Amino acid sequence: MVKKVLLFGDIGIDDTVALIYARLNQEIEIVGLVADYGNVSREDAVSNIYYVMRLFNFPQGIPVILGAEVPLTGEQPTYYPEIHGERGLGPIIPNDDHELKIENFFEIVNIIERYKNDELTIVNIGRLTSLATMFILYKELMKHVKEFYIMGGAFWVPGNVTTVAEANFHGDPFAVNIVLTYAKNVTIIPLNATQKAIVTPGMVDYIDSFGQTKILKPLMEYYTRFYQERDPSLLGSPVHDALTLMAIMEPDMFIYESYPVTVVDKLEGPARGQSIAETRSYESINNGEKKHRIAFDIQYEKFFHHFLTIMTGQPLQ
Numbered sequence: 265m266v267k268k269v270l271l272f273g274d275i276g277i278d279d280t281v282a283l284i285y286a287r288l289n290q291e292i293e294i295v296g297l298v299a300d301y302g303n304v305s306r307e308d309a310v311s312n313i314y315y316v317m318r319l320f321n322f323p324q325g326i327p328v329i330l331g332a333e334v335p336l337t338g339e340q341p342t343y344y345p346e347i348h349g350e351r352g353l354g355p356i357i358p359n360d361d362h363e364l365k366i367e368n369f370f371e372i373v374n375i376i377e378r379y380k381n382d383e384l385t386i387v388n389i390g391r392l393t394s395l396a397t398m399f400i401l402y403k404e405l406m407k408h409v410k411e412f413y414i415m416g417g418a419f420w421v422p423g424n425v426t427t428v429a430e431a432n433f434h435g436d437p438f439a440v441n442i443v444l445t446y447a448k449n450v451t452i453i454p455l456n457a458t459q460k461a462i463v464t465p466g467m468v469d470y471i472d473s474f475g476q477t478k479i480l481k482p483l484m485e486y487y488t489r490f491y492q493e494r495d496p497s498l499l500g501s502p503v504h505d506a507l508t509l510m511a512i513m514e515p516d517m518f519i520y521e522s523y524p525v526t527v528v529d530k531l532e533g534p535a536r537g538q539s540i541a542e543t544r545s546y547e548s549i550n551n552g553e554k555k556h557r558i559a560f561d562i563q564y565e566k567f568f569h570h571f572l573t574i575m576t577g578q579p580l581q
Contacts, residue, residue, distance in 0.1 A: 267512050268295045268379050270372070272331060273505065274302025274390030275312040276348035277487045282389055282505035283313075284477055287320045289574050291513055294322070295384070296375045300331035301341045302390040302435060304352035310366060311351065315358035319478055327367045327375070332393035335436035337531055341391075342435075347490050354486030356479060372398060373405060380408035385512055388443075389415045389505035391432055396439035399446045412447045415508040416440065417454035417525070417539035419558065426534060430455050434537030437529035444525055450556040452525065453508040454539065457518060457559040461507040461567055463488075464500035474576040507567070511559065514570055519561040524553035 269292055273279045286292045299309040313328050334341060351357055372394075376384060386409050388395050399406055416432035423429040433440050444450065463484060472481040488501040511518060523541035530536060542553060572580045 266291055266293050267385050268293050268382050269509075269512065270296045270298070270375055270379075270384060270386050272298040272300060272386070272388040272390060272392075272394055273309070274300045274304060275309040275316070276303030276344070276352040277354055277483050278503055278505045279303065279389055280312065280316055280353060280483060281480065281503050282509050283316050284320060284480060285506045285571075285574060286509055287322060288476065288577065289509075289513070292509065294326055295379060296327045296329060296371070298329045298331040298372065298394050300390045300394050301333055301335075301343075302432070303344055303348045305341075305343060306331065306333045308352050311358045312353055315353070315356075327371050328365070329367045329371045330369060332391070332397065335391060335393050336396060336438040336442075337436060339531075344431075347487070349486060353479070354483045356482065369394070369397075373402060376402075376405055376408055383410040384408070385411050385413065387413045387509060387512065389508050391435045392416070392439040392443050393436045396436070396442040399442055403446060406446065407448070409447075411449040411451065411512075412443070413451045413453065413508055413511055414443070415453050415458065415504055417452055417527070417558075419454055419456055419539055419541050419560070421454075421456050421459070423537070424455060426537065428535060429537030430539070433527050433539055437527045437531075437537050440527040441529055444527070444554075444556060451511060451520075452539075452556055452558045453504075453511055453518075454558060454560075455504075457562050458504035458507050459502050460562050460564060461502050461504070462498065462500045462564075463503050463571065467500070467568075467572060471572060471575045474578065476577055477575055480575070503571075506571070507562070510567070510570060514566065517563055517566045517570065518559040519563070520557050520559055522555040522557045525556050525558070
């Protein structure tokens with residue numbers, strides 16, 4: 265069965281890899297794209313979405329929606345050009361001369377209403393500000409969403425922004441706690457899993473040889489250069505956001521456990537954005553806390569075969 269996906273993203277390099285993956289996966293139908301701040305500004309996210317949609321001939325009529333421009337914390341966001349490039353696509357500067365119709369935020373309501381009988385899946389691969397705003401404004405409507413997949417968090421492993429915090433949770437911890445309080449059927453794909461989804465230069469060359477991924481190679485070369493300069497022991501770079509999209513179709517690729525989760529939302533101090541799972545079963549039972557499914561590991565061989573198969577369009581021999 266084809267999954268209908270409303271995707272929230274801050275379209276940098278790994279988000280773009282996720283978009284390419286979604287376009288090439290015949291079992292995923294993107295029914296809307298929400299452009300958020302995060303890796304890049306919201307304005308750049310919109311430009312990148314348009315560029316990728318045009319380059320990969322996405323179906324006509326997919327609404328592109330203006331999401332959040334700043335976090336619920338009221339701070340000005342921090343962008344990451346050293347990781348994602350000046351505009352978020354590594355060495356590529358997209359052409360801004362486009363006539364893409366940008367939808368109002370309210371279009372999210374229309375999408376949920378339109379697809380609620382088709383079991384809509386929301387995948388959030390950027391900051392959670394826009395998604396939290398939907399729960400603030402339309403809590404009852406959000407009950408019609410079948411499931412939520414969230415890329416974020418770092419449980420008992422080093423973060424990528426601070427020692428304890430991952431970027432999406434650190435960027436707007438207020439929003440994360442709102443979503444985790446009200447959303448049902450949440451799956452969290454944290455750094456525990458995504459940092460193991462390594463794509464090597466050899467994999468990129470193999471995918472590129474089939475000719476259907478176009479800009480993947482220069483994007484991944486730029487991305488890998490950053491990761492290997494930071495950690496020379498890495499064999500490639502992780503595709504955090506593509507892995508999160510894989511999770512909606514490939515549950516056997518992941519090793520899950522379920523716990524109540526909170527995020528430290530004190531804005532000052534070293535613990536900001538830390539994701540905490542309540543592992544004391546007697547506490548969660550006594551307090552009646554909602555549990556969320558967390559991916560703590562992946563089966564790399566399954567990831568390897570699936571990623572290469574989808575990105576090349578050919579079963580891996």
